[in-house]
Amino acid sequence: MPSLVASPLVAPSQSTSKALFHDTSYTRYFTPPSSILPDAYIWPEQDRPSSIPDDNEASSRTEIPIIDMADDEQTLIRNLANACESWGVFYIVNHGVPAELLNNVREKALELFSLPPSTKMRALRRDGSFEGFGKAPISKFFDSLMWSEGFTMMGYPTSSISDTTSKLCPDGNNKFRGVFEEFDCAARRVAGRLLRVIMAGLGVRHGDEEQHDVEKESVTRSALQLNYYAPCDQAHMTMGLPAHTDSTCLTLLHQGLVPGLEVLHPSRCSWTPVPPLSAAPSSLVVHVGDMLQVISNGKYKSIVHRAIVNKTKARLSIVSLCFPSSNATIAPSEAAVGTSKGGRSLYKPFKWEEFMQAKSKYFMAALDNFRC
Ligand SMILES: O=C(O)CCC(=O)C(=O)O
Numbered sequence: 001m002p003s004l005v006a007s008p009l010v011a012p013s014q015s016t017s018k019a020l021f022h023d024t025s026y027t028r029y030f031t032p033p034s035s036i037l038p039d040a041y042i043w044p045e046q047d048r049p050s051s052i053p054d055d056n057e058a059s060s061r062t063e064i065p066i067i068d069m070a071d072d073e074q075t076l077i078r079n080l081a082n083a084c085e086s087w088g089v090f091y092i093v094n095h096g097v098p099a100e101l102l103n104n105v106r107e108k109a110l111e112l113f114s115l116p117p118s119t120k121m122r123a124l125r126r127d128g129s130f131e132g133f134g135k136a137p138i139s140k141f142f143d144s145l146m147w148s149e150g151f152t153m154m155g156y157p158t159s160s161i162s163d164t165t166s167k168l169c170p171d172g173n174n175k176f177r178g179v180f181e182e183f184d185c186a187a188r189r190v191a192g193r194l195l196r197v198i199m200a201g202l203g204v205r206h207g208d209e210e211q212h213d214v215e216k217e218s219v220t221r222s223a224l225q226l227n228y229y230a231p232c233d234q235a236h237m238t239m240g241l242p243a244h245t246d247s248t249c250l251t252l253l254h255q256g257l258v259p260g261l262e263v264l265h266p267s268r269c270s271w272t273p274v275p276p277l278s279a280a281p282s283s284l285v286v287h288v289g290d291m292l293q294v295i296s297n298g299k300y301k302s303i304v305h306r307a308i309v310n311k312t313k314a315r316l317s318i319v320s321l322c323f324p325s326s327n328a329t330i331a332p333s334e335a336a337v338g339t340s341k342g343g344r345s346l347y348k349p350f351k352w353e354e355f356m357q358a359k360s361k362y363f364m365a366a367l368d369n370f371r372c
């Protein structure tokens with residue numbers, strides 16, 4: 001079986017010339033060339049990690065639920081309902097995405113972040129677009145810079161994976177396209193199945209018109225997000241990706257064997273690590289996103305999470321963001337409203353585009369704009 005412990009992650013930024021670092025357009029997109037923290041990357045004390053993960057890598061223990069997708073349907077319905085309600089984040093195993101595909105995606109993603117700066121600069125995220133290399137759009141809500149690099153591709157149905165990655169392959173031989181497209185497709189299929197079972201747990205019956213609409217509309221589109229976190233000597237003073245919720249319905253994430261993901265339990269005030277599982281290196285982490293919070297009428301909360309960086313190990317996360325089509329109407333499912341306390345809808349119907357506009361203005365308070 002191919003190993004998921006890919007070749008050691010080499011910090012691409014270490015090959016970056018100092019001259020390029022002083023080019024402001026380069027620093028807008030990429031991590032600085034040394035692991036010593038420039039002032040702009042130092043975060044206010046209250047936003048810093050409380051502790052840095054032990055570089056001891058994967059763990060065999062976690063508080064976060066682990067869902068076995070090979071369980072029978074009724075067990076799966078029950079376990080997913082519990083996981084969504086109690087945490088809003090869970091691991092899935094036996095999900096059907098082959099270990100070899102995960103391994104290949106990680107290898108290619110690492111190759112992509114290791115390209116020479118002059119090649120990377122050919123695929124920068126331009127204003128108004130999400131595609132290519134760029135800091136996460138949430139960076140505008142924070143004064144300090146994130147210690148991370150991101151590369152985004154729009155997936156199904158109007159995939160830009162081929163166009164975006166071909167900019168990185170001037171010789172016309174696109175070595176990224178096939179494997180990223182295959183992963184996008186495989187992850188979205190898993191998200192579709194998860195949503196079907198989650199909807200059943202909310203009381204939507206198989207064959208209902210509502211089941212058809214919600215499932216048809218809610219994970220119709222996908223984006224593939226690659227995140228690279230270089231090691232940092234002063235990891236305790238910076239942040240890879242600060243606290244946020246995903247605007248998705250569901251997010252699927254593969255983090256390899258280097259820890260860094262943390263979540264804020266809906267009713268606790270402290271951060272809980274989501275460590276890579278040593279016994280299940282092909283497991284994926286699933287986040288409940290903002291749209292599932294609405295569809296479930298607030299029963300399932302969009303999980304607040306963040307990524308912290310390590311002192312000696314680089315970290316790579318492969319993220320499939322699954323979300324509705326632009327003109328889909330998002331509203332609490334009738335079944336979820338029916339079983340809510342008080343039996344009333346907490347959110348007004350809205351279009352995905354309207355939500356995205358609110359998110360880019362109000363960030364984590366965006367959903368308040370759509371409360372009844
Ligand atoms: O790298 C991680 O573990 C988190 C990534 C993430 O939250 C995101 O891309 O939205």
Ligand SMILES: [Fe+2]
Nearest residue numbers: 244245246305
């Ligand atoms: Fe996220």
